[in-house]
Amino acid sequence: VLLKLFEALEELLIPSYYAAVLIQRWYRRYRARLEMRRRYTWNIFQSIEYAGEQDQLQLSSFFSFMLDNFTSLNENGPDLISQLLDPVVDPWLDRETCYNLIPVPESYIGPRISFPLSVSDTNTLLNAFKEQQTLHARYVLQLLYETKKLLKQMPNIIHLSTSYTKEITICGDLHGRLDDLLLIFYKNGLPSAETPYVFNGDFVDRGKKSVEVVILLFAYLLLYPDNMHLNRGNHEDHIMNLRYGFTKEVTQKYKTHGREILQLFQDVFSLLPVATVIDGKILIVHGGISDQTDLDFLGSIDRHKVKSALRLPKHSLEQLDIGQSSRQAKRLRSADGSRPSSSSRSCSKSQRTPSHSRQDSSASISSSSSSSSSSSSLCSPRTPSCLSPRAYPTSPSMPCSINVLQVPFLDSLSSLPLPSPSQHEQEWKQIVDVLWSDPKTQEGCSPNTFRGGGCYFGPDVTQRLLLQHGLQLLIRSHECKQEGYELCHSGQVITIFSASNYYEEGSNRGAYIKLGRELVPRFYQYQVSRTTRKLTLTQRVRAAEGSALRALKEKLFAHRSELMAGFQQYDDNCTGIISVSEWAQVLESVLRLDLPWRTLRPQLARLAPDGSVEYQSCFQDMGTGIPLPQVTPNLAETLFRYRTDIEIIFNIIDKDHSGLISIEEFRHTWRLFSAHLGVDIDDRAIDDLARSIDFNKDGSIDFTEFLEAFRVVHKLDQGSANQ
Amino acid sequence: VEIGTIIFSLGCFPSQADLLDFIAEVEEDHSGYVHLDRFLPAMTKVLLENKFPPIHEDVLLQAFEVLDKEQKGYLEPEELTMYMTQEGEPFTQEEVDEMLTAHADREDHRIYYKDILSQMTTDCGL
Numbered sequence: 001v002l003l004k005l006f007e008a009l010e011e012l013l014i015p016s017y018y019a020a021v022l023i024q025r026w027y028r029r030y031r032a033r034l035e036m037r038r039r040y041t042w043n044i045f046q047s048i049e050y051a052g053e054q055d056q057l058q059l060s061s062f063f064s065f066m067l068d069n070f071t072s073l074n075e076n077g078p079d080l081i082s083q084l085l086d087p088v089v090d091p092w093l094d095r096e097t098c099y100n101l102i103p104v105p106e107s108y109i110g111p112r113i114s115f116p117l118s119v120s121d122t123n124t125l126l127n128a129f130k131e132q133q134t135l136h137a138r139y140v141l142q143l144l145y146e147t148k149k150l151l152k153q154m155p156n157i158i159h160l161s162t163s164y165t166k167e168i169t170i171c172g173d174l175h176g177r178l179d180d181l182l183l184i185f186y187k188n189g190l191p192s193a194e195t196p197y198v199f200n201g202d203f204v205d206r207g208k209k210s211v212e213v214v215i216l217l218f219a220y221l222l223l224y225p226d227n228m229h230l231n232r233g234n235h236e237d238h239i240m241n242l243r244y245g246f247t248k249e250v251t252q253k254y255k256t257h258g259r260e261i262l263q264l265f266q267d268v269f270s271l272l273p274v275a276t277v278i279d280g281k282i283l284i285v286h287g288g289i290s291d292q293t294d295l296d297f298l299g300s301i302d303r304h305k306v307k308s309a310l311r312l313p314k315h316s317l318e319q320l321d322i323g324q325s326s327r328q329a330k331r332l333r334s335a336d337g338s339r340p341s342s343s344s345r346s347c348s349k350s351q352r353t354p355s356h357s358r359q360d361s362s363a364s365i366s367s368s369s370s371s372s373s374s375s376s377s378l379c380s381p382r383t384p385s386c387l388s389p390r391a392y393p394t395s396p397s398m399p400c401s402i403n404v405l406q407v408p409f410l411d412s413l414s415s416l417p418l419p420s421p422s423q424h425e426q427e428w429k430q431i432v433d434v435l436w437s438d439p440k441t442q443e444g445c446s447p448n449t450f451r452g453g454g455c456y457f458g459p460d461v462t463q464r465l466l467l468q469h470g471l472q473l474l475i476r477s478h479e480c481k482q483e484g485y486e487l488c489h490s491g492q493v494i495t496i497f498s499a500s501n502y503y504e505e506g507s508n509r510g511a512y513i514k515l516g517r518e519l520v521p522r523f524y525q526y527q528v529s530r531t532t533r534k535l536t537l538t539q540r541v542r543a544a545e546g547s548a549l550r551a552l553k554e555k556l557f558a559h560r561s562e563l564m565a566g567f568q569q570y571d572d573n574c575t576g577i578i579s580v581s582e583w584a585q586v587l588e589s590v591l592r593l594d595l596p597w598r599t600l601r602p603q604l605a606r607l608a609p610d611g612s613v614e615y616q617s618c619f620q621d622m623g624t625g626i627p628l629p630q631v632t633p634n635l636a637e638t639l640f641r642y643r644t645d646i647e648i649i650f651n652i653i654d655k656d657h658s659g660l661i662s663i664e665e666f667r668h669t670w671r672l673f674s675a676h677l678g679v680d681i682d683d684r685a686i687d688d689l690a691r692s693i694d695f696n697k698d699g700s701i702d703f704t705e706f707l708e709a710f711r712v713v714h715k716l717d718q719g720s721a722n723q
Numbered sequence: 724v725e726i727g728t729i730i731f732s733l734g735c736f737p738s739q740a741d742l743l744d745f746i747a748e749v750e751e752d753h754s755g756y757v758h759l760d761r762f763l764p765a766m767t768k769v770l771l772e773n774k775f776p777p778i779h780e781d782v783l784l785q786a787f788e789v790l791d792k793e794q795k796g797y798l799e800p801e802e803l804t805m806y807m808t809q810e811g812e813p814f815t816q817e818e819v820d821e822m823l824t825a826h827a828d829r830e831d832h833r834i835y836y837k838d839i840l841s842q843m844t845t846d847c848g849l
Contacts, residue, residue: 019786020811025738026783027814027822032728538825 038541040596042482044548045503047593048555050451055645056243099141102257113139115146117223122190125219129178129212137257140215144264147218150225151271157299158229158276160196162517165227168278170198170513170521172477172484172496173233176207176245179528180499180510181216187526188512191220191228198276200477200496201233201286201435205244207499211253218268232272232303233286234435234453234478238262239308242648251651270307274298274434281519283471287478288437288493289462290429290455291445295469298434301427309432309453438479439493450594459489466492473521475513484511484525500527504547506540549603555591556604556618558641562590567615576616583613730766739812745769780840787836797833 104112111128113121113135125135135143162168169188174181189195203217204210220228234240241247241262250265251258275298276284283295436454440446443458462474474493480502486495500510511525556563566586570578578586583605584597601607606617650661667687727742737745748765790806791798798806800823807814807822814822823832826839 015789016806017810019789020806021738022783022786023790024807024811024814027818028727031818031821032730035728 034538034541036599037545040599041541041545041548042503042507043595044552044593044600045507045544046480047595048551049503051593052243052644053451053453056240098260099138099145102138102141104136104138108136110134110136111139112136113143113219115142115222117146117219119223122216122219122223125216126182126185126190129209129216130182134211134253135215137254137261140211140254140261141257141264143215143218143222144261144268146222148264148268148271150222151268151273154271154273155299156274156301156303157295158273159280160198160229160276160278162279162515162519165196166194167514167516168196168198170200170284170475170496170515171498172200172510172512173202173480173499173502174199174207174213175202175235175499175502176204176210176213176249177499177528178207178209178212178216180526181213183510183526183528184498184512187524188514191224193224193227196224196227196229198229198231198284200276200284200475201231201272202235202477203230203233204246205235205241207245208249210246210249214265229276230272231276231284231286232269232274232435234309236269236272237308238266238269241265242651243644247651266307270304274303274431277471278515279519280470281472282475282515283466283469283473284475285434286476287433287435287454288439288476289457289465289474290433290437291457291461291464292429293433293465294430295465297426298430301430303431305424306428306431309428309435436478439476439488439495441488459492462489462492472519475521480508482508484509485513485523494521501529504544505529507544545603549600552593552595552600553604553618555593556587559590560619563587563618564615566590571615577608577612577614579612583615730769783840784837787840791836796837797828797835800827800832800834803834 110133111124113124128135160168169184171184185191191197197220199217203214207213217228217230221230235244235246238247246265247262250262254261274285275295277295278284432453433455436448436451438448438451438454438456439462440456440458443460445458445461446456448454448456466472466474472492474489475496476493477496477498479495479497480499481495481497484497484500487493488495494513496511496513497508498510498512500508502508506527506529509525509527511523513521513523515521563586566589567578567583568574570582570586580598580601583601587597588594597604601613604618606614608614727737730737730742730745745765787798788794790802804819804823807819808816823834827834
């Protein structure tokens, strides 16, 4: 009887056991696939983000170069740029009470505050910002003056102690996300003597509410100077703000006093402390450290002098110029090899040849440094002309050194075999390293080639610095992490990031740290969400993947002619089809994004039945915003690629932010810029272009409209809801 | 977990026991890390021998039908949770939650497995 029962049971149970196993296995595989997709999506966002930082470095080095070398030119280019880089302080601004001259009209319905600030003022601000109101320029200016006065008295490194308070809260990047800041305040309490905060930089840029975020932070700083602490981030930098949105946001919100406000922000940013130390045991900086970071030296610097990390000290630029010419030689050599597949390799090889002893040391440093998987292909900065010298012959009208002006990884300075750097440069490097560096898992310290600035520091570098100063832990921000925080270097380094949904709705959580007297960090995670329903993993991955791929396709489109030239090298019979590895090689050598191209292939191109790639399909489904028949394909592609750079330059020229510049200014800027890029476009083409976009023939150009024509449009998306 | 993700995403369907065996084979002295030099040959071998063959859609459908004893064409969320957490190689709570939120019907919260199967196989791009 027992046996029979057992058999019956077996029949009943076993099939469902196996059925369950099957389903579980299948479902786990499905999840694994999703996880892969999530990761490469992350890679795409990050690669494109860092490529943007490199572009900005290149652009500002171009400004610096023009400024330092061509100030004698009697043209308006460098003067305009000098205004941007080394603003002459408006005497009007220096008068302490200038804001009193700005009347606040009766009709103003936004928040009104009075100084010195009280709790009711900060509450007023909080509530007003929740209601989407804007603070009047008069108050903004006064708040910035007060903040500046306060910050001037602060040291570079703030020392805090947990013995006076219960716990200290540490937050990472906010990037203009007011919702995240409000959520932190809601969950953790408003700043006060009982709830002290450290905000670790990158308050502004990217998000739409940078002004509100930074005003709230400054207001609490004024209210509780002993309990509110702000470290400078790499985005508290007026040149970064040009690309990443803060400048634009301020000029849009403050049509009349935008310029004064921006200048004051610039000043205030450069006065922010750069590091915080808790109980002598925990170091908090925005980016990280390098093997040259010395806290005593860092503490002694006049930090105000470093207005922007992107503004190289003059002395170093002269050195770089020398470096540039040998770089060009290298580039020409690698071009001899003409097959694009070999170019990334040959770049590094030729750098190592004895004939270029100058470059030798820097090359070996950068190549030994690069981690085995990533960035090894980034032996030189992304150079538009590196791979296709024929497509962009150097312009004969400009001296050679301008044509090849590329930037400088901020760190390559130290690796140039030149007499010891000046005091100013050393000071500058101390600050840049602290604001820009990222940790890496390999030992050693190397230039951060992926971002183009700062260092990668290994566990040994961390260990040494901690030991040297008797510290236990380094807390830094600067990198978006999926969970909002991450530990590395055996727990000696913590990354904390407080902007949730940074890349895309659902892409990551935000987090903050609480530290009590025992100095054991506790993490609190959160995620701002527009919808009340929780998105499933599938939905989140799909949404993020879609927008990552769109961004990536735009990159492909902007490099179309280079890519096509590369593809055709492999396609001897003009079949339109090349093998997957050839396709992947061309993409990586042109774009240098260090992405898993093979994995991405089905998403980016159509495949032939045998699995090879129909390469023309990479550019399908995309077109231009407004068709401009007058533009040659070469010019058009350049405009696509440097759209952001050009917009920044236009905005600088357009001092009154009218959105209009004169044809003469347009022509002039374009000439300088194309010389910088090494793009040969003859003056007639520029003139034709300028005339054709002066739609109403009044001699000025509406450049917003102009740039609209050079936005990559995804044809499939047109008219869809997310436009 | 990471190794599992890699292996699964390479199109293999190992059981949890297979997975543990595999990891034990390549793991570096229980360090929790696996060196690529050891992983690659082992993985290549697995792929060449087709050790963990894919599960055919029809078989999966049968598997669901086995669980769906009354042949309703769907499973109640409670049924699915019970099978997935108590039978076979039990799911963690997180895995069950994800499966239910992602794939249960919005209105009646039932799991219409035929729809899910066809939707998920196309979604993987395979």
